[in-house]
Amino acid sequence: MKKSLRTVRLNEYGISLVEVITSIVILFIILISIFTLLTQSAKTTKNSENIFNATYIAQSEIEKTYEAVKSYNFTAPYCKNAILNIDKNxxxxxxxxxxxxxxxxxxxEKYHQQTNNYIILEIAPKTSYSYISSILIKVYEKKEDTRPKAQMQSTLEWMAEHNENK
Structure with a gap:
């Protein structure tokens, strides 16, 4: 009995090659999982930032459109000049x-130079009243994209009288 215990102890003096390789494989699996998680997190953060910026652009364009509507006395069918003059500067x-x-x-449509986005602005009558229109702003990352990064919709109330020469 004494002899068999001594033999077992002699075999446990160091770490075997199989144990070293196994621990390295486990370490690599853990590291790959962590790097994958970090990479995916960075992509999600970048995508969220792009959506946030596109939403900000859409909100800014809605505000500019409201300002244009309040500055000009146009009704909805005659609003081209008001929209075309939004970015007069x-x-x-x-x-x-x-x-x-x-x-x-x-x-x-318009190209937003600071963020390299394309903006589509759609105005359509909302009701049977000629002075109420629906405005829809879509912000695209590329002109060819079919799905907008951000979209914002609102209702505009136009002035009752129009003057195309203003």
């Missing part, structure tokens, strides 16, 4: 341009 390349017009619905 910007260069010509960064202003709204009319891309479609059907019935009383108007669609404009």
């Amino acid at each position: 910007e260069q010509a390349n960064f202003k709204y341009t009319l891309i479609s017009e059907n019935n009383c619905s108007l669609t404009f």
Whole structure:
């Protein structure tokens, strides 16, 4: 009996190669899991930041549109000049341009130079009243995108009288 215990103890003097390889594999699995988690977290943070910025742009454009509506005496069917003059201090390349017009619905687009986003502004009659319109702002990361990064909708109340020459 004494002899067999001594033999077992002689075999446990150091760490075997199998144990070292096993511990290295376990360590790599843990490290890969942590790096994957950190990478995914960074992507999620960047995506959230892009959505936040796009929402801020949409809100800014809604506010600019409200200011344009209050500055001009236009009714909804005659609102082109009010929208086209929203960014009167910007260069010509960064202003709204009319891309479609059907019935009383108007669609404009603009490139936002600070964030490299494309903005679509749609105005359509909301009710049978000519002075109430629905405004929809969509912010896209790229012009070719089909899904907007942010979208904001509101209702505009236009002035009762119009003056195209103002």
